[in-house]
Amino acid sequence: xxxxxxxxxxxxxxxxxxxxxxxxxxxxxxxxxxxxxxxxxxxxxxxxxxxxxxxxxxxxxxxxxxxxxxxxxxxxxxxxxxxxxxxxxxxxxxxxxxxxxxxxxxxxxxxxxxxxxxxxxxxxxxxxxxxxxxxxxxxx
Numbered sequence: 001x002x003x004x005x006x007x008x009x010x011x012x013x014x015x016x017x018x019x020x021x022x023x024x025x026x027x028x029x030x031x032x033x034x035x036x037x038x039x040x041x042x043x044x045x046x047x048x049x050x051x052x053x054x055x056x057x058x059x060x061x062x063x064x065x066x067x068x069x070x071x072x073x074x075x076x077x078x079x080x081x082x083x084x085x086x087x088x089x090x091x092x093x094x095x096x097x098x099x100x101x102x103x104x105x106x107x108x109x110x111x112x113x114x115x116x117x118x119x120x121x122x123x124x125x126x127x128x129x130x131x132x133x134x135x136x137x138x139x140x
Contacts, residue, residue, distance in 0.1 A: 033119050034080075035061050039136035042124075044103075044110060046133065053100045055107045056139055057125075059085075070104035071097035085127070086114045110134055 041055040042048065049055070056067035059078060065087065066075035074092040078085050090108050097104075110132040117127050125136040 034117065034125070035059055037125075038067070038139040039125050040139040041107065041134060042137050043133070043135035044107060049103070053103075055104065057111075057136060069107055070100035071095055072104065074108065083116055083118055084114065085117050087112050107134075 037058070039057045041057070042050070053068075053070055055070050057065065058067050059065045059080075063078045063080060064075070065078050066073065068074075069092060072092040072095050074090050076090045077088045079088075080086075090112055092108070111127070111134065113129065115127045115129050115132075115134075117125065119125050123138060127134040127136070
């Protein structure tokens with residue numbers, strides 16, 4: 001009877017130890033895809049984005065990020081830990097654009113702050129939190 005109890009407790013410990021894994025660290029291959037790609041925004045909170053003026057995003061291994069926002073070039077610093085990324089304050093150039101300004105404002109607002117990220121098997125990059133969902137594809 002004692003052997004059965006010890007066996008059952010061992011299985012229970014193994015089962016419960018697996019429950020604590022919520023956000024495994026990405027493999028180096030996942031990270032290189034994140035860093036070595038210029039991403040083009042295709043969807044912002046469920047709204048399709050298309051056209052020549054689509055926002056882009058590039059992230060360097062040291063945490064610097066930037067791209068084109070729809071009207072202006074932008075830049076900032078991010079902290080990346082596993083599948084979490086925190087985009088800091090976004091700075092940008094100050095061009096005035098009639099077209100692209102509203103998209104840029106929404107994009108910057110949605111991008112800034114903490115996000116989760118993953119690269120799907122389709123090659124799309126997802127950045128998301130409780131409110132925002134940004135979907136990118138590699139820019140060609």
